[in-house]
Amino acid sequence: MKNEPENQRTTHHEEARHQVMKKTADTDIQEIQRKTIEVYSKMLEQANRNAEEKIKALSLLRQLGDSLLCAQDLKKICKVILEVIVGEFDAKNCCLMLLDKKKNELKVYAAMSQMEEGVKYFDDSDEILFSLDESIASLASSQKQSILLPATEKDDRFIPRPGGHVVRSILCVPLIVKGDVLGVINLSSPVPETLSEKDERVMKIVSDQAALAIENSLLIRDRVRSERMSAIGNMAATIIHDIKNPMGIIQGYSEIMAEPDTSLEEREEYAQVIKNEIGRFVAMTEELLEFARGGESRLNIEAVTVSDFIKSITPFLERDFAEKNIVLETFLEYNPTIDIDFQKFQRVLFNIAGNAREAMPEGGKLTIRSFREGEKVALSIHDTGIGIPGNLVKKIFSPFVTHGKAKGTGLGLAIVKKIVEDHKGNIAVTSEEGSGTEFTIKLNARA
Ligand SMILES: Nc1ncnc2c1ncn2[C@@H]1O[C@H](COP(=O)(O)OP(=O)(O)OP(=O)(O)O)[C@@H](O)[C@H]1O
Numbered sequence: 001m002k003n004e005p006e007n008q009r010t011t012h013h014e015e016a017r018h019q020v021m022k023k024t025a026d027t028d029i030q031e032i033q034r035k036t037i038e039v040y041s042k043m044l045e046q047a048n049r050n051a052e053e054k055i056k057a058l059s060l061l062r063q064l065g066d067s068l069l070c071a072q073d074l075k076k077i078c079k080v081i082l083e084v085i086v087g088e089f090d091a092k093n094c095c096l097m098l099l100d101k102k103k104n105e106l107k108v109y110a111a112m113s114q115m116e117e118g119v120k121y122f123d124d125s126d127e128i129l130f131s132l133d134e135s136i137a138s139l140a141s142s143q144k145q146s147i148l149l150p151a152t153e154k155d156d157r158f159i160p161r162p163g164g165h166v167v168r169s170i171l172c173v174p175l176i177v178k179g180d181v182l183g184v185i186n187l188s189s190p191v192p193e194t195l196s197e198k199d200e201r202v203m204k205i206v207s208d209q210a211a212l213a214i215e216n217s218l219l220i221r222d223r224v225r226s227e228r229m230s231a232i233g234n235m236a237a238t239i240i241h242d243i244k245n246p247m248g249i250i251q252g253y254s255e256i257m258a259e260p261d262t263s264l265e266e267r268e269e270y271a272q273v274i275k276n277e278i279g280r281f282v283a284m285t286e287e288l289l290e291f292a293r294g295g296e297s298r299l300n301i302e303a304v305t306v307s308d309f310i311k312s313i314t315p316f317l318e319r320d321f322a323e324k325n326i327v328l329e330t331f332l333e334y335n336p337t338i339d340i341d342f343q344k345f346q347r348v349l350f351n352i353a354g355n356a357r358e359a360m361p362e363g364g365k366l367t368i369r370s371f372r373e374g375e376k377v378a379l380s381i382h383d384t385g386i387g388i389p390g391n392l393v394k395k396i397f398s399p400f401v402t403h404g405k406a407k408g409t410g411l412g413l414a415i416v417k418k419i420v421e422d423h424k425g426n427i428a429v430t431s432e433e434g435s436g437t438e439f440t441i442k443l444n445a446r447a
């Protein structure tokens, strides 16, 4: 080496330096590569987890989507939400609370548990109440933010409810629409560390959808309620108007009864008239209450012949029609026994006859017929009144359809149809403007 020329020595030196540098660079590159791979794999892992979470959220949304879009009924909506949550999350218990804004209280509306079948509703009971300063749910509601306690024993915000489920892991997600809290969905498990931040993120997406559906159904419910309330007001007005008839009759007959020369037989007869009119009055008010409750109506079925039934209403109709110059005719061609709720069916005829009376302001004729229609008996009620305009005929059995009356609620025929259908019968109408209208009811007859 010593004898090497200067320039050759330099070359070797550079080569060696090059080698060292190359080696260093190789290790650097390896290191960089290793680190890059590590970063990538972490990113991939994260992306994977994100994708998994997104897929879960999407699958939940898909499960919720259609059912929530179609459902308007609050119970159905809560059922869909709770079933999806209990099926997809590791929560043993899940409940949906609604905020009573007036009382500032969260109230459990529906609950579901992995241990029990089906959803339980607490709509009208005050059984389970959470006062707003006590529970995690209330905190989530007041802070308008979801709260996750993976392990409740490590968090002093959690106060166990005596007698309640064992709760070691809890997630409360508020239901918010346009900044307004509607309620809270509460997921809990008796095992610590069951509910995670991932669950919290997915649940936020679920709760957004749920809140929209719930708000929608609450709006519809409120609208129906207020429509029903104003309808009840109107209906009360017509009923009060209708009550004047029986009241007038009761007053008239009781005055005659008070006269000293009224015979015992007459008194008995008038007492019966009064009793019947009171019955009619009670039936009217009951109908109003039933509608106000909006529930299923119960039938009080009894067996009666068509002719006995018609005879029970004709005296009332004659009295109501007398001063209106309306003649009443009945033709009972077929007289089988029918199973009906007597009072309700009287209301059917009174409603139809009441409309007929209003359609014949100048007087006319009302004809009631009974005839055979295959296995059934048909009752037709025909008037010679103004008739129903063509475009209205199809709609008259729908609630709130009224035409040409200052005080009509449009409920009379809707109630008629409901009563007839509750009896497994049907009702149809034909009408000609200017000449008259006929309603035909078909009912099962006893063989
Ligand atoms: N016999 C009839 N002749 C002509 N129009 C009728 C007859 N029966 C019903 N209608 C029409 O159908 C509409 C609906 O009748 P419906 O009894 O349901 O309601 P309404 O009589 O208006 O109110 P209410 O609830 O007080 O009975 C009436 O407003 C009227 O225009």
Ligand SMILES: [Mg+2]
Pocket: 351, 354, 355, 412, 413
């Ligand atoms: Mg009517």
